[in-house]
Amino acid sequence: MAARHPGGALAVVLTAVLLASACAADRSAEAAPGENPPVELRAAHAQTPDHPYQVCGLEHMQRELADHPQANLSLEIFPSGQLGSNEENLEEIQAGSLDLSVPGLGSLTIFDDRIGALETAFSVEDQQELQDLLDGEIGGELIEPLRTTHNVRILGPLWALGSRHITANRPITSPDDLAGSAMRTQQTASSRATAEALGATPTPVDFGELYLALSQGLVQAQENPLVQIDTANLTEVQRYIMMTGHVVNVSILSMSESTYQELTDEQRQVLEAAADHAAAEVNQCIADAEEEILERWRATDAIEVVGEDELDMDAFREHAREVYTGEDSAYAEDWGELYLELTEESR
Template sequence: MKRIHRTAAAAAVVLPLGVLAACDSGGGEEPSGGDVELTLAHSYTEDQPQHTCGAEVIKQEAEAADVGLTVEIYANSQLGGDADRIASVQSGDIDLDLQGASALAAVYEPAGVLDAAYGFDDAEHLTRFFTDGSADQLVQDFKDASGGVSILGAWSAGARHFTANTAIREPADLEGLRMRFPGSGQYLLNAQALGAQATDVAYEELYLALQQGVVDGQENPLTNIDATNLVEVQDVLSLSGHQQNSNLIVAAPTYDTELDDAQRAALDDAVAAAVAQMPGCVAEAEKKILDGWRESDAIEIVDDVDTTAFAAQTDAWFRENLEGDSLAVYEAMRDSAS
């Protein structure tokens, strides 16, 4: 975070907040509320909902509050990949970031459980988990483990679904298929719980791996499937909705120490506004994608997946195989289901 001070000649001098704090004569006092420029980073393109309805809304709402906040957005992993950026948030070099739960697991492993298959019933359930108090213990434990990084809110960027060259309607249909899953811990646990044979392929190499038959299928949100043109190399989309693609808005430790009350409140309200808009924005984008595929017959769409059978299988697996704080997070997720 950077605070902008102007001289009598109106020349702007920008210094890191930590330097300014050290120069304050009343160390430990409430910040005085000077102008603050925040960096907001994420890994998505500028036409994806995470940017248009997420990052852009946070910027607009925070600046419109007129409490001295400006927000500079860095999309497309301009400030590094997820693992690099969460380290930069911890150090205060990045002020705000959009991160998936599995990336946060590198800091505090139980946070990855937020990406558990069928852990959330739907996008509304994920949002409610973070607004009704159910996530309070997880948020505090993450803050303690990360050295003061705050989770300001969360949303689903869409459910993840299966594609393959055959329909996947029930767990048995995954048998014998080499399914690409991301290589992070919780995704590999999801593969086991779902009964899938997981194969690790880089996201950037997925199209070619499917085209060449290195893997038989994969799972991703509709917006990712569309962005990478996977319908060109897959015959069937099975709407399993087996995982909510989580985004968490995290803030550097200086959120607590270098923003005044009005600025923190404005930032919290800005995040809440983005969280409220995201479900409708994602739903609109997904409807447009599905309608386009149906109209063009780009891919067969299977919408009668036995999600009850999948959910029962994964629930039993996670309750048997998770332990400690990870199990506690999973149980809190399921307990918060409506």
């Protein structure tokens, strides 16, 4: 399975880490014994200011850092893609020009294609299973090396975004119903593969343009978690939601390794505790929001909810398996072996 680890980028990152370490030593020398030098961290994300990632996650971290003034840490937040897309934020972290971001797990494929296998359709059953994978051998092979190869550290547990479901203007009960239909995707290979795994034709559309694309018929279907669908008011331009739950959608609190190395031991402890608590807050906020959204949709008939028991889930799973592992699969080389391993463990 091929992975992308550009030698030039590696040299740049290693140089940045060495320089950061030197700066940390200088700062420690300047600080009085037992004191922490002041550090203002900059965090960026692509969600809106009222999204759980902002309100329940990063703002929670802000408050917790303020509750530990001796650590001398503060956090400035830039929502709504002010500092770029998820992938651009990761590149900024790699370069050391941004401290923190909350991209989707699949965004890490800009560093290693193999990570896309963790965001494939029907590969895991729930977030806990995915967390266990990242905490184990698979995470040790795919995620942990990013600290040294790309200056990217994963801080704390996964942040929920919610399982992804299909919406369309007609009922979709099997992959055959999506044949020939344009489904909105992101620019990543894992997103394009998801559309194919569901039976549709992948069509890249920026999330900010999705409402218009659906209203004009440029795409006939899309797939997203409930919170994203509700936030973007997609129920105004889609009549059905099929509760496939085909991808466990999570994000990661990413941090510049060079920034992390500049912090004192006490600052690291305070920051890591805040990250742990923020993840728990986000996960609860997402769960509460999904419950409220479904209740509201059903009460107002905003969109017809088609339950999993009304869908041919076996057909969806078999079609996905063929797309990811079949003889003609464009994804088998990078993901096929791991996909088979994951799906066998999930059964």
